[in-house]
Amino acid sequence: MAGEIPDLHALERTGTGKGAARAARRAHLVPGIVFGGDKDPLPINLPYHDLIKRLKAGRFKSTLFNLKVDGHEDVRVICRDVQRDIVKDLPTHLDFMRLRRTSxxxxxxxxxxxxxxxxxxxxxxxxxxxxxxxxxxxxxxxxxxxxxxxxxxxxxxxxxxxxxxxxxxxxxxxxxxxxxxxxxxxxxxxxxxxxxxxxEVQETEVIEQTDDTVEEEKEYAEE
The missing domain is CATH 2.170.120.20 (Ribosomal protein L25, C-terminal domain)
Incomplete structure (x- = not known):
């Protein structure tokens, strides 16, 4: 039985390039791109705090999501890359790939x-x-x-x-x-x-007592 696929809400990002990406980050959004599926790439923004929670939960890059963007049909996507700030280790950009049902x-x-x-x-x-x-x-x-x-x-x-x-x-x-x-x-x-x-079997050495061994023990005791 197919499992429940979690929804991932995003906003369509107007404008491209570094300027639009910086504007998104100032608005507490993380820019991303959706590609593949024989369709044009779709620039998106994801709410920062929601994304951080999902990243901390783990398995983000191996989880199938139902991407919901206003004005677009829902599509199944999987994350292929999370770019991070080299100093703060916070997400700065994400790449998502569209999937067909047969993928x-x-x-x-x-x-x-x-x-x-x-x-x-x-x-x-x-x-x-x-x-x-x-x-x-x-x-x-x-x-x-x-x-x-x-x-x-x-x-x-x-x-x-x-x-x-x-x-x-x-x-x-x-x-x-x-x-x-x-x-x-x-x-x-x-x-x-x-x-x-x-x-664990404790082994005890058994020495057979003979006239020679008794005599040796007496000599050792006298010394």
Missing amino acids: KINLFIPVEFVGEEESPGLKKGGVMTVIRPEVELIVTAGDIPEKLVADISKLDIGDTVTISAIDLPAGTKPTIDRDFVICNVTAPSALAAAEDEED
Whole structure:
């Protein structure tokens, strides 16, 4: 099922060049450009504070947005570049690319874990460790999955869930070309420590007592 695509509101920017860009920044706006999709480039301005919040939230350049600009049809875009001030590290310009529904893009998709109540390992007191709460996939812009589902109902202590165990939507594939781990179930630290102690066997050297060794011990004690 396609996930909800967040809206990104922008204003059409009148004028181009450094003068218009500086005027936008004085008005607490960040200039940008939308290109691609067999259409003319569209200069835009984005509200500074809204943009900063989205950048701090992370994954900005791998998030698909529904761009809304007054006087224009909504369009799906993905950010291809964020230019920053070299001193203040604040955004000064953004480049967005229009996408068709058939376009392939890389996006991070969250993982939902189900079956915790039935997991034999968790019933024994095991601990589930999430290695990847989200997975980067190559997806089609018109069919983005809302989430991936990892079933851990059969996991015992020492078991793992890898990406090959998760059903991926048709037409999608991971960006990593190997069967990487999503989560695992391990023994609780107290139990693991107890098992380690049992594995440690203290070796004691046993010396067979003979007449020679007894005589040597007496001579050593007299010294």
